[in-house]
Amino acid sequence: MNFFSLALNNIKKKFGTYLIYLISTTFAVTIFSIFCSIYFNPQFSSYRFGAGKITVLFKAAAIAIVLFSSVFVLYSNKFFVKTRKKEIAIYSLVGMKKSQIGRMLFYENIIMGLIATACGTVLGVAFSRFFSMILLKLMADGTAVTFSVQWQAVITTVMAFLILFMISSLNAYGIIYRYKLIELLSANKESEKLPKYSVMGGILSIVLIILGYTIAMVMNVNEGGFHLMIPALVVLVCIVIGTLMLFKNFIPMAMLALKKNKAFYYKAENIISISQIVYRIKANSKMLSIIAIACAITITMMSATFSMYRALGDLVPYYSPFSYMSKNIDDQQFNEMLEVIKQTGEVKVTATDQFEIIKTQLQNDDYSIETENNPGMTVDGFIMSQSTYRSIIKDTEVETGAFQNIKTDFNMDLKDGEGYFIDGNTKKDYCENLTGSPMNLEFSNVTDTYSIVGVSLHKYIGILDLYLKPTLVLSDATYNNYREQAGADDVVKFTGIMFDNPAGSENTVVALNKIVPENTRTSSTFGIANLSYIGVYKSIFSLYGAYVFIGLFIGILFLLASGSIMYYKQIIEAQEEVNRYDILKKIGMSRAEIKKSIVKQLAIVFGLSLTVGLLHSTFALLTYNRTMDLAGKEMPTMINAGIIVGIYIIIYCFFYLLSVNSYMRIAWGREK
Template sequence: MRMMSLALMNFKNSFRNYLSLVISLSFTILIFFNFQNIIYSDGLAVLGAKNKEYTETVVQVISFVLVCFMFFFIWYSTNVFLTKRKKEIGIYVFMGLSNQKIGRLYAIETALTGVSALIFGIFSGVLTAGLFQMILFALSDIAVEISFQFRIKPVFITSGVYLAVYFIFVLKGYINIVRSSVLSMLLGTKQNEYVKQNVAILFVKAMAGTVVLGTGFYLAVRESGNGVNIMGNLFLAVVFVVIGVYLLFGGLIPFVFQGLAKNKAFLYGKERCLWVNSVVFRMKKNYRTYAMACILILCSVSALATGFAMKNRYENVKIFESVYTFQVLSSWPDLGEEVRGIIGENTEITYSAEIPIIALKEDTVAANENFGTYALVAYSDLKKLAENVGLAFDFQEPEQGQVVRASHLSLLSLITDSSHISVTIGGKVYQQTEEITVPYMGYLQDKVSFYVVNDEEFKDLVPLGQKLYTYNYRMEDLNVFETVREELRRFREDVISDYYMGIVSMDPSKDTLEWIKISYSLCIFMFMVFILASGSIMFMKLYNDSFEEKERFLVLRKIGMSHKVLQKSIAAELGAAYGLPFAVMAVSSYFSVHALELMMKADLRIINVVSVLTVSGIFLLCYILSVLTYQRNVGVSENSLL
């Protein structure tokens, strides 16, 4: 029989065993294909050129993350597949086949599995592409007409990336088999299955894991003396947390369980002997899986928190842009009534306010944020403006040598503490007491760094710059926006050339930040992808473990163990398998979400709790399915008693 025929026969006969692998890989392909389809379809054109460009950049970044995830997921799944198949294909040695031919047989079978997953994933992706975009734009609250558009480029990109990664590990498996002995193939599923680990080594790994993980947590929320949370610290925090989680599952957790196993009072109470010892003996083989699942669900919680933080940021930034419809900046001190008259001829004015500012020369200011354009505002003038506009005003007047910064809202900020910052104005050092983000100065506050000083200080600092007047208006009928803007433009042309006059107009029909709304929706998708991926990894691992446990449970039944005791043991063992990654994630998520809170100045505690509860619900479902499947495969389910 030729190799291809034998491989096809094995593939058909064992397809049921491959099904979990095919479905998991297909899901990964489906998600990656849909992200690529977003880029190459016409759906983003409705956002405008700038929003489309930003959204494509975000999607490309997420696609890179998905490729990294795909790499590790295929690595893990093909290793599990190889371990499971080694004993079966090792029998071919006794049929006279060489290791090279056995390796070829494995490579063909694995390739058939991978290609099947690719075909199923691409087909499912094409069918769900429209639905994916519809959900994406619905979550983003963007009205767009969705039409089916098939593009061949996403198919080629998805197939190329997936096959390149997949066949790396097919080749790795082939080399592994060629270099394996007959004994190692026959005992492939037994290697490292029941191995108690050295207590001293576990203790060292436990201490190292605790220190490394604690360092990662500290770096995630650390603030330096000047209030800057450096991006390098965040990168190091991610690295330390990942390493710490692996050391925790490879050191501290097995160390604790081996200690519990030595405590006879604990071990023999409430029928713990079976499942505790099983966890101890299998931890060396499974700890990487638990660590991977923990990191994935931690990523999912972080992705959801990031999405909601961006949504919150978007809404606040939009408030900045909508406080005033028109802002006129001029050196003319009595311009307000004339501008009011022009606007009032076309629509009612909801509110208006004017305030003098000092536009500072760039070389007179030295500040950490290097904003480039600076201005001063008197405390009493700003308070009066807030009363006219109806904005909250709850900070104290700065003392001599103090300033309060009125800043804009950025998507994220590396400055997490604004109370330890100093700024030099005209050679004098001022202490910044706080930073406020209430949009008193509207859109100008997004482009100019305003510092609030007390009234006396304001008068003394006038010589350092040019005194200008800002006239701010919010009009009621936005339908006449273009008419008013044109009349203001003509008025500016007629103004005497001795005066400076600039106009800022906020077009209500344009939204340059819709890419943030899309990013928010993509973060929700990533949240679901990472949760489902971690759940599928845990289910697949425990599903394969159940086949390896058949003989042990058969022996336990023969020596008189009741099905009820064995069922409780399986439930407890799998509960530990799902519970440990979840517990570590729940603790770690507090620090990752808190770091986001600092950078994005948003309260994400409720999102953290909701995301953790969502993970617990999905893990509970996977746990129940795993228990039922495990009990059936080892022959202790209720059906097996009939």
């Protein structure tokens, strides 16, 4: 029997042990293959987010998968070698050279890598059309996907993972040279000393984690760029270092404190489980910390994207309150637009608004815009009549609400000298205290002062090039006085049209965009010609649908890899504890008592990482929720996170139960 046949025979005998690893790596290859298929599929090359292409997201995600898979595969190799130390020692005793043993390990890794690569690539090709359809569904696109093999994707997948598994196999080959024969033979006889820990380190871990949480909850999420990056980086450093120190110092310290509780500790199963776990947590502190952080990243990523996706429908009116809007349209063009809508026959017009706003300059000692943050400065703004604003509110069916971007509380008759202020900022911080204060309005080199009787964040013209500028609503009589003095360049005219089914107006909008002159086009935001509900709807769903798709599969990959690492670690420890469990059986411990101790021991290991990860993700999501109130409406992030956490825990518990059964089979199954 040659070494290749020996390696193949070993895999067959230990296939059950390799199965979880094979499933995880095959899944990684499959997802990488699907992402590459989408990247190389010309059908997706036209989809964009802002100035970039959707395919760029999948390229970045594919790179992230390869990097994560590299860590997982190399980490798993270490576990496999540890489980086979005695087997390798026996090979040495019967006369096999280290180079021969290394070659056998090399072949085993290559065979497993080839199986994972072949299965993953085939599955990726087979399911690429199915998952492309899911992606288009998430992106609110009804385009049909034709099945075609993207050979560039196949070649890229095979080459990437063959290189990865080749590196892994070379690493496995070299591992045999790192151990002496005596170390391999006495692998399970290494004594465990009472774990050392630092009391100060334990206290500092709690302080760092609390500090990270506190900074995350109080940092000003309105600030962007470098100002937000610094506190975010501080939070990250505090949480990561705090988590490492928590598992290295605080938790072993807490476990040793439990041993001093005689009523709790002197129970048969507790003596075993607590005694075992107090050593294991210290020894595995780095791994448990990584699992906890990976858990937090996975839950946060999946919950945030899922929550955002579910809220997208409510955000569309913020970007486009009208079903269709154009700027500076004359009566003839307006009639042509109505005729096109009628001829298309796709939707019906329920309301139209042709309104004007006048360019002015506004100044209040306490007011500034977000981009400047300079209170008291004079800013460009607009004025509008109250009858026009009432008509917009009625036709766009705006709900009543204060300080919300898609709501307004305007319900008053303005008197001369009074004004209702519509802030162009997205946050209420700049306008919430303006009611009752004077607003200076400069027009034609004349400054008039108006008393602010109400404030709103309502984005009545959506996400236009003008939307960040404030508007002062005046009485009709006051507005008409300014209108009589205004020149043609001072007035901006808008035409807003409401459809009975804006989500089904795609063909209508395409037809309208063909007849609207280039110089009247409203906005290039999201890469669309005019501002339309369906245009914004498809644009934001294209972006966040892709985010959800990528986040979902990378999250599952993280979970499978983390669960696999935890599983293999427990298998190694079970093999190391076989002799101790033999002794416990001989002194009279029953199978039920031993299983109860194993259940408790593994529950602590799995539960600690999960609990810490959930705690981290909770504060991360609370911070995320504060940054995502674009529409002035609190998103149900934590409710949506509950759904993700529930699914996560179910899959995580599967690995826990699998570990318990395997651990028990090893601990009880051997009889002397």
